[in-house]
Amino acid sequence: MNIPHNYNVRFIWHNKAINNRLKRTALHGFYRRSVDDRLEIVTDMTKLGAEHERALRMGMDMDTADSLVENVVGVYALPLGVATNFRINGKDVLVPMVTEEPSVIAAASAGAKATKDIKAAGPLPYVIGQIQVLNPTKGAMNMIKVREQDILDAANNILSKRMSAIKVTYAILADEMIKMEIVVDVGEAMGANAVNTMCEGVAPLIQEITGGRVLLRILSNGAPHIGYAEAYFDVERAVAEDIVNAYNFALFDSSRAITHNKGVMNGVTAVGLATGQDTRALEAGAHAYAADKGIVQGGGSAYGPLSRWDIRKDILWGRLSMPLQVGVIGGLTTRHPAAAACLELLGNPSKYDLAAIMAAVGLCQNFSALRALATDGIQKGHMKLHRRRLE
Ligand code: MEV
DSSP, X not given: OOOOOOOOOXXXXXXXXXXXXXXXXXXXXXXXXXXXXXXXXXXXXXXXXXXXXXXXXXXXXXXXXXXXXXXXXXXXXXXXXXXXXXXXXTEEEEEEEEOSSTTHHHHHHHHHHTOSOBEEEOOOOEEEEEEEEESOOTXXXXXXXXXXXXXXXXXXXXXXXXXXXXXXXXXXXXXXXEEXXXXXXXXXXXXXXXXHHHHHHHHHHHHHHHSSEEEEEEEESSOSSOEEEEEEEOOOHHHHHHHHHHHHHXXXXXXXXXXXXXXXXXXXXXXXXXXXXXXXXXXXXXXXXXXXXXXXXXXXXXXXXXXXXEEETTEEEEEEEEOOOXXXXXXXXXXXXXXXXXXXXXXOOOHHHHHHHHHHHHHHHHHHHHHHHHTTOSHHHHHHHHHHHHO
């Protein structure tokens, strides 16, 4: 099968050397190796230092846990594996994934193996800060417009130099209630803390401008821009057609779309956990985006699939589009030793690249789930590991 290979996408890789070192051949039979062997191969390939290697083995100590949340009494561990075979925008990538579910990492790797190259892109790094105003004076909306630059200046005085407030929008939501939003370029961070601080900091000015009472001051986890991944998959024609049939089930039925998207999130969330992301924000954003992607017979939209599947040039083609609010500085990315190690393992990607990798994993995860469902069913793969446990 001749899979097209003519992509040209921006991919900023901070540590290009890692890609050159990554030899696919060294990973043959990876899953049959012992845990120690696998760790050695991965650390060798990605030139991980001893501290990062220790973090992959141990996760997090009690003191670190105690510095992160309240009332700590322990550390809860989950398996961390790497998905193989990923070639994204022309670069080989070993992808760390944290999940408790059998088959997820194998399925992501198998999905990636069916592609030649995945074209993927992260979203623009914008986050929206929301301010709710109750009982505004009559000319409040106009005043926000007139004072937009003052609001942006106040916001930028609060934000760090790496971020910038770029736009103010506003709308009437109900009688005596308006919202004002500030769009922030949060750079390489996820930006939640910074945007919340900004919202709280500008609130007195908004109160003065609108003459109303400011109540909520918080970011929105609804991302204004989306990332995507798309690829051609090498699969028999009959299976390709049934994958499209399976996609159509999700397109026309919300109950199926929920499970379809759960399969996508098996991959996205696993990479998110491994790299220290706020996975609740990722999930909330994804499902909100899917809210109108389905088709209701007779007209209208409903909750639908995050991915699309089609046969193009006689080959199965899939595309996953979704918001991916992630960060590679701040938050857990440096404070969780294993998350820092996973980012190092990935070659310290930019936030744009990390989002692209997550989209690629979500797409391959979805492909493998649909391929299994459209052929043998998923239990066969699940039971493999179960049988290994009993041996
Ligand atoms: C199981 O974790 C995920 C699947 O149910 C996804 C799907 O049905 O598409 C297999």
